[in-house]
Amino acid sequence: DTAVSQTPKYLVTQMGNDKSIKCEQNLGHDTMYWYKQDSKKFLKIMFSYNNKELIINETVPNRFSPKSPDKAHLNLHINSLELGDSAVYFCASSQERRGVDNEQFFGPGTRLTVL
Amino acid sequence: EDQVTQSPEALRLQEGESSSLNCSYTVSGLRGLFWYRQDPGKGPEFLFTLYSAGEEKEKERLKATLTKKESFLHITAPKPEDSATYLCQTHDKLIFGTGTRLQVFP
16 A cells, blocks of 8 residues: 555656646645755755645745645646756655654655756 | 754665764754655655654664754664665754765675
């Protein structure tokens, strides 16, 4: 049973295109996240989201937007892709946003390459 | 500025050779820390959460400790399967450290 899954695993696209990455968790968690891991392997939070609150890292361009059709899904939409968007994107989930149970469970990652 | 720094950047150990990894931080209002392990091509995997200075957690060959300014991940008698990148992350602001890439040779 996969706890946090992402599709696609690899995504190759041209500059200027719009793309989406899907994320699903079957853990019954309340909070989901998107992270970006750059070429130097540095992981950075992009968004955290539950049904009450969306927290956006101020450094994330507004070309990136999370969309949650329901509690188990948090998709990442990216408009007008740029070369610098090339990275591995990880989805994660946790029981809470803060507090005792906020350790995160990560998906396998989506490697995005912008040509 | 909030910062989380890990050292060393890379560590090569012989099997059985114990060592420690460091995570130091300057984060306002820090409420605790996570430790994760990341294998190549995979997402981070949760190891420990630490909430207050003086707290310690253990799991097999790993022990994590927390002070007011830093955390240590002690690895006792490591095995090759412990090879991975180890990451610390602050609670609340979810800032990841720079990571320590550990290689354990038989």
